[in-house]
Amino acid sequence: MKITVIGAGYVGLVTAACFAQKDNDVTIVENNQAKITALLQGIVPFYEPGLEQLVANGIADKKINFVADVAQALKKNQPDVIFSCVGTPSREDGSADLSFVWQVAQEIGQQINGYTLVVNKSTVPVGTAENVKAIIQEQLRLRSANVPFDVASNPEFLKEGDALSDFTNPDRVVIGVDSEKAAQILAQLYKPFLKNPEEQLVCMDIPSAELTKYASNAMLATRISFMNQLALLADKVGADIEDVKKGMALDQRIGKHFLNAGIGYGGSCFPKDVKALIHTGKEHHLPMTLIQEVDAVNMQQRQLFFNKIIDFYGDTIVNKQVGIWGLAFKPETDDIRCAPAIDIIAQLIAHGAQVIAYDPVATSNMQQLFKNTVTFAQSAQEVVKAADFLIILTEWHEFKAYDITKLTQLKDQVIFDGRNCFDPELMQEQGFCYINVGRNVHHQNTKKLFLTKKQARTCQPPCQTA
Numbered sequence: 001m002k003i004t005v006i007g008a009g010y011v012g013l014v015t016a017a018c019f020a021q022k023d024n025d026v027t028i029v030e031n032n033q034a035k036i037t038a039l040l041q042g043i044v045p046f047y048e049p050g051l052e053q054l055v056a057n058g059i060a061d062k063k064i065n066f067v068a069d070v071a072q073a074l075k076k077n078q079p080d081v082i083f084s085c086v087g088t089p090s091r092e093d094g095s096a097d098l099s100f101v102w103q104v105a106q107e108i109g110q111q112i113n114g115y116t117l118v119v120n121k122s123t124v125p126v127g128t129a130e131n132v133k134a135i136i137q138e139q140l141r142l143r144s145a146n147v148p149f150d151v152a153s154n155p156e157f158l159k160e161g162d163a164l165s166d167f168t169n170p171d172r173v174v175i176g177v178d179s180e181k182a183a184q185i186l187a188q189l190y191k192p193f194l195k196n197p198e199e200q201l202v203c204m205d206i207p208s209a210e211l212t213k214y215a216s217n218a219m220l221a222t223r224i225s226f227m228n229q230l231a232l233l234a235d236k237v238g239a240d241i242e243d244v245k246k247g248m249a250l251d252q253r254i255g256k257h258f259l260n261a262g263i264g265y266g267g268s269c270f271p272k273d274v275k276a277l278i279h280t281g282k283e284h285h286l287p288m289t290l291i292q293e294v295d296a297v298n299m300q301q302r303q304l305f306f307n308k309i310i311d312f313y314g315d316t317i318v319n320k321q322v323g324i325w326g327l328a329f330k331p332e333t334d335d336i337r338c339a340p341a342i343d344i345i346a347q348l349i350a351h352g353a354q355v356i357a358y359d360p361v362a363t364s365n366m367q368q369l370f371k372n373t374v375t376f377a378q379s380a381q382e383v384v385k386a387a388d389f390l391i392i393l394t395e396w397h398e399f400k401a402y403d404i405t406k407l408t409q410l411k412d413q414v415i416f417d418g419r420n421c422f423d424p425e426l427m428q429e430q431g432f433c434y435i436n437v438g439r440n441v442h443h444q445n446t447k448k449l450f451l452t453k454k455q456a457r458t459c460q461p462p463c464q465t466a
């Protein structure tokens with residue numbers, strides 16, 4: 001099939017490369033000049049394991065080509081299907097900014113010449129497909145063209161870091177359509193990726209498909225905020241949230257995913273989609289009270305974590321060299337959009353601390369935000385050698401597998417772990433002051449035990465000794 005994909009971001013480029021791999025002819029439209037220059041040189045301008053090779057294969061097989069605008073794409077090759085994969089960021093009021101979606105619809109209306117299926121893959125509020133249809137119809141009317149087209153919704157569920165396997169081996173593919181032809185085209189495109197198409201291809205009306213994406217992300221965010229709030233209680237009552245999680249996860253009705261307590265979710269999807277769902281509720285005079293709490297708990301989690309650092313160090317933080325491990329909003333990506341690290345670093349700097357940070361792949365993105373105010377290290381070890389104490393903000397495998405005996409190089413022997421990367425009892429044995437999320441039962445023990453050890457002097461909160 002001839003496919004045009006608009007937007008060469010995480011979703012668009014993965015969609016394009018995976019369809020090209022299945023022998024479709026794919027034209028990618030990207031209007032960011034720097035991105036298109038990189039892509040034409042075979043460079044994927046963000047980190048996604050395996051993607052660069054897959055794109056290179058597509059280019060070598062002449063299955064992928066790149067253009068800078070919709071007009072060029074459609075002049076070159078009238079496609080059967082156009083996937084719109086542009087960004088839908090949050091506005092100030094939490095609503096989704098759909099300006100890129102409207103712009104794409106307009107360009108499509110100005111250019112299509114034969115039947116085209118226009119598929120919206122971006123995460124968009126219910127009603128967006130209807131508006132896209134109206135915009136295309138208006139453009140056709142303006143040029144007195146009578147061109148048949150359909151609009152469909154096909155929300156994307158891939159996870160950054162696992163995007164290729166999520167796309168090529170999905171749990172399900174959701175398609176929202178209002179014509180049999182659109183349903184058939186999408187079924188034909190996706191069948192090669194599905195083991196059991198009958199079950200996995202979930203076909204529905206367009207508003208339901210649009211809402212399914214928000215419902216899925218809001219449910220996952222809810223699980224995270226639920227565990228984070230329970231972690232606060234666990235600290236108060238002397239329970240270990242990791243044990244609580246294990247006890248819950250083996251219940252098949254609950255399952256094990258998205259139950260990790262930590263510093264809260266970030267990224268380009270959960271925060272904005274939760275906010276957009278709240279906004280949609282407001283528009284319909286139906287307050288999404290549960291989801292509002294999910295959002296509030298998530299933001300509070302960052303602040304409470306930072307408060308632990310200030311409670312511990314007080315004003316002495318101004319003399320501290322603070323080591324940070326992890327800048328990306330989660331492992332296996334260089335995406336820092338809404339990453340907790342941004343808030344934590346900004347607050348440390350505002351309190352007068354010096355910051356030295358390391359992330360396996362997200363450093364250059366963070367450098368753009370904190371160019372002159374943060375030192376960026378080349379390795380986890382470099383941070384440990386330079387820092388008074390350590391803060392862990394992303395649970396990269398590299399950190400979880402770190403030889404903890406080397407952490408003794410930290411001057412204060414203090415670690416604030418926002419992702420519960422280490423076993424508190426092992427940290428206790430090593431004599432660290434290890435402050436985590438919801439595993440305080442061990443931390444309390446740590447403190448008692450620690451005071452009996454030689455390093456006890458260094459673990460005593462300086463703010464209490466000053």
Ligand SMILES: NC(=O)c1ccc[n+]([C@@H]2O[C@H](COP(=O)([O-])OP(=O)(O)OC[C@H]3O[C@@H](n4cnc5c(N)ncnc54)[C@H](O)[C@@H]3O)[C@@H](O)[C@H]2O)c1
Nearest residue numbers: 007008009010011029030031032086087088100122123156
């Ligand atoms: N990133 C994810 O993990 C993920 C997962 C599922 C769904 N989504 C949703 O998919 C959508 C895209 O997300 P993303 O992370 O890929 O965004 P992104 O910002 O990485 O990519 C969007 C791309 O579209 C390009 N673009 C914008 N307007 C254009 C135009 N008129 N013509 C050509 N190119 C244009 C931008 O330059 C950018 O490269 C969002 O709605 C997002 O919520 C994202």
